[in-house]
Amino acid sequence: MTILFCSDSEPAEPWRLACARAFPDMAFCAWPDTGSRDAIRYALVWRQPPGSLARLPNLKAILVLGAGVDSVLSDPELPADVPVVRLVDAGLPGPMAEYALYAVLHFQRRMADYFEQQRTAVWRRHDELLARRWPVGVMGLGVIGAFVAQRIAAQGYPVAGWSRSGKSVEGVEVFAGATGFDPFLARTRVLLNVLPLTLDTRGILNSRTFTAMPRGGYVVNIGRGGHMVDADLIAALDSGQLAGAMLDVFEQEPLPAMHPFWRHPKVIVTPHVAAPTLASESEAQVIDNIRRLERGEPPLGLVDRDRGY
Numbered sequence: 659m660t661i662l663f664c665s666d667s668e669p670a671e672p673w674r675l676a677c678a679r680a681f682p683d684m685a686f687c688a689w690p691d692t693g694s695r696d697a698i699r700y701a702l703v704w705r706q707p708p709g710s711l712a713r714l715p716n717l718k719a720i721l722v723l724g725a726g727v728d729s730v731l732s733d734p735e736l737p738a739d740v741p742v743v744r745l746v747d748a749g750l751p752g753p754m755a756e757y758a759l760y761a762v763l764h765f766q767r768r769m770a771d772y773f774e775q776q777r778t779a780v781w782r783r784h785d786e787l788l789a790r791r792w793p794v795g796v797m798g799l800g801v802i803g804a805f806v807a808q809r810i811a812a813q814g815y816p817v818a819g820w821s822r823s824g825k826s827v828e829g830v831e832v833f834a835g836a837t838g839f840d841p842f843l844a845r846t847r848v849l850l851n852v853l854p855l856t857l858d859t860r861g862i863l864n865s866r867t868f869t870a871m872p873r874g875g876y877v878v879n880i881g882r883g884g885h886m887v888d889a890d891l892i893a894a895l896d897s898g899q900l901a902g903a904m905l906d907v908f909e910q911e912p913l914p915a916m917h918p919f920w921r922h923p924k925v926i927v928t929p930h931v932a933a934p935t936l937a938s939e940s941e942a943q944v945i946d947n948i949r950r951l952e953r954g955e956p957p958l959g960l961v962d963r964d965r966g967y
């Protein structure tokens with residue numbers, strides 16, 4: 659019985675060690691080395707090379723080493739009947755909330771202006787610093803989004819969240835579904851995206867969305883690059899409808915050197931670092947899920963493949 663590690667970007671070594679400790683009787687291979695394909699029972703994946711999970715006749719589950727499963731589900735050769743399991747929490751919400759809070763503070767406290775002023779030794783104060791005048795809106799109120807929303811609310815910002823079901827989150831004003839979207843945007847000064855990328859959410863950060871926000875707002879994208887319509891963001895920034903953006907995720911990663919985001923004065927780019935998966939924080943969940951599957955029990959974090967998250 660073999661565990662296959664399959665990623666185009668992440669190192670296999672921490673997972674090889676974790677699997678050797680937990681399952682000394684199972685073999686471990688890192689793609690493109692698959693050993694005997696018939697022996698592969700579990701695949702640990704992060705952005706697997708397309709087609710790498712095809713023709714594995716005894717594959718029992720695909721265990722995604724992240725919260726988002728869009729890159730896994732987009733593989734045209736993904737086996738149709740094999741369960742896909744994602745990380746749930748696994749150390750991700752804390753770092754995501756830190757990133758989001760930093761972004762809100764950066765914009766609210768006018769840090770870009772002060773960095774710029776320092777370059778020319780300008781001593782000038784900007785007014786309007788009260789957190790209560792900076793309504794934050796969080797798109798996606800799942801395991802991560804709800805945590806992010808509550809962490810920011812705890813700092814005194816009025817926080818609202820938007821999700822499909824509208825399930826309640828203490829301390830957060832909740833909006834739901836298509837009818838709740840415009841009222842949610844209309845009260846939001848800093849828009850934080852923590853949605854999964856699905857057929858329904860692709861391109862949701864577009865000019866219509868930006869126009870529904872009060873003029874001079876900000877956008878922070880820590881969901882996926884596919885949520886953003888890049889040209890619409892640049893147009894909204896250039897027209898002044900938006901005053902700034904902080905972006906961690908991009909349709910193409912690494913962000914190509916010639917992409918206009920790199921040089922736009924109102925855009926901050928980070929290289930998908932809001933919450934990297936750490937084996938130290940997530941291996942217990944992955945190991946536990948393999949044990950559950952071996953016992954015939956449902957794993958934690960089973961993905962609804964039709965819904966896309």
Ligand code: NAP
Nearest residue numbers: 725726798799800801802803821822823854858881932933
């Ligand atoms: P999750 O628990 O599955 O939560 C997803 C949330 O999005 C739920 O609240 C869901 O609504 C909502 N949603 C989904 N489709 C929607 C739609 N069409 N309209 C409105 N709301 C919708 O996911 P999670 O663990 O919080 O992770 C969220 C995402 O964060 C991941 O998919 C990934 O893309 C991103 N992420 C990024 C990084 C990074 O480093 N930048 C790290 C980790 C994760 P319901 O509650 O009604 O189902």
Ligand code: GLV
Nearest residue numbers: 723724725726933
């Ligand atoms: C990272 O982007 C994740 O989805 O866990």
